Amino acid sequence: MIIIYHCFGGSHSSVTAASIHLGLIPADRVPSNEELMSLPYFDKTPKGDWGTIRPMGVDENGNMVYVMGKKNLGDRFNHMLMGLADLAGIQNDIKVINTVQCVNLLMMLGGFTSRRLRIVKVGRPIVIFGTQRAFFSLAQLVTNVKATML
Amino acid sequence: MDIVFTGATGVHQALLAAHIYLGQLNDTDFSYIKGLADLDLDSLGEPIFVGEDSAGNHVYTLGLGQVEIGWKAVNNFLDVAEVSSDRLHMLKVKVPFENVLSYGHIIRKLPMGERLNWIISKWILKRSFSDIIGQVNQLMK
Numbered sequence: 001m002i003i004i005y006h007c008f009g010g011s012h013s014s015v016t017a018a019s020i021h022l023g024l025i026p027a028d029r030v031p032s033n034e035e036l037m038s039l040p041y042f043d044k045t046p047k048g049d050w051g052t053i054r055p056m057g058v059d060e061n062g063n064m065v066y067v068m069g070k071k072n073l074g075d076r077f078n079h080m081l082m083g084l085a086d087l088a089g090i091q092n093d094i095k096v097i098n099t100v101q102c103v104n105l106l107m108m109l110g111g112f113t114s115r116r117l118r119i120v121k122v123g124r125p126i127v128i129f130g131t132q133r134a135f136f137s138l139a140q141l142v143t144n145v146k147a148t149m150l
Numbered sequence: 151m152d153i154v155f156t157g158a159t160g161v162h163q164a165l166l167a168a169h170i171y172l173g174q175l176n177d178t179d180f181s182y183i184k185g186l187a188d189l190d191l192d193s194l195g196e197p198i199f200v201g202e203d204s205a206g207n208h209v210y211t212l213g214l215g216q217v218e219i220g221w222k223a224v225n226n227f228l229d230v231a232e233v234s235s236d237r238l239h240m241l242k243v244k245v246p247f248e249n250v251l252s253y254g255h256i257i258r259k260l261p262m263g264e265r266l267n268w269i270i271s272k273w274i275l276k277r278s279f280s281d282i283i284g285q286v287n288q289l290m291k
Contacts, residue, residue: 002231051222053230066230070223073215076195080212080220081227083196087152087210088233 010069013099027139106130158252160213168200187271245278
């Protein structure tokens, strides 16, 4: 199965959710700043990277996990990809998850400052703090995703 | 094979291109094109079935929302999912003022917005009609 977590920029909430899914960070405690920064792509993607599906790894069941930033395409993106998957006859092999529902104001503010304005020194601590605050919400989302795959 | 014509929406130039491809549209009388400029139909973002060509291929349109990001994302997705263009053939149709068409849902909220959206859509599509025919011919080569 192919699992795609997506958010606005593909740098924070989708990366964190994919990392929880893959067990790169434990789901039962809030990760430290260093643990978050050690995740692939976390607060590192360039702003022109929207629309690129990036591999994060393979989970314990052999599912390929990807992340993507889709700007403000919203849930339309889910319908687009699942619609195409349906035409290709692979709808049961694809899972597309929008992580924006877990994003808080601090993540938006910090992400915008770090990724768009390129003021990393200011934005990064804010987005890390925001991600830590949203962490259990993201962990719950991943738990729900995994439950639907059983 | 399924053929998918794409644009910012699936109910403007992509829909005309699909009808041109199917041989159902030769002039700028768009009045009988079902779903043209119907942004409710496009709002879900799912492929819209238009018809079947002489070879039995199903023809669809798909609105990408933001064309460049959407186009990159769907093509990335098809690569990742290993769906070949023999199975699903994606075609991008462009017209000038494409963004104006996709803002139709805002225009519709204005007084007389439904009518205004239709007039603007029709004007842009009429203006671009020969170009859309050229793109369909080019894409199908």
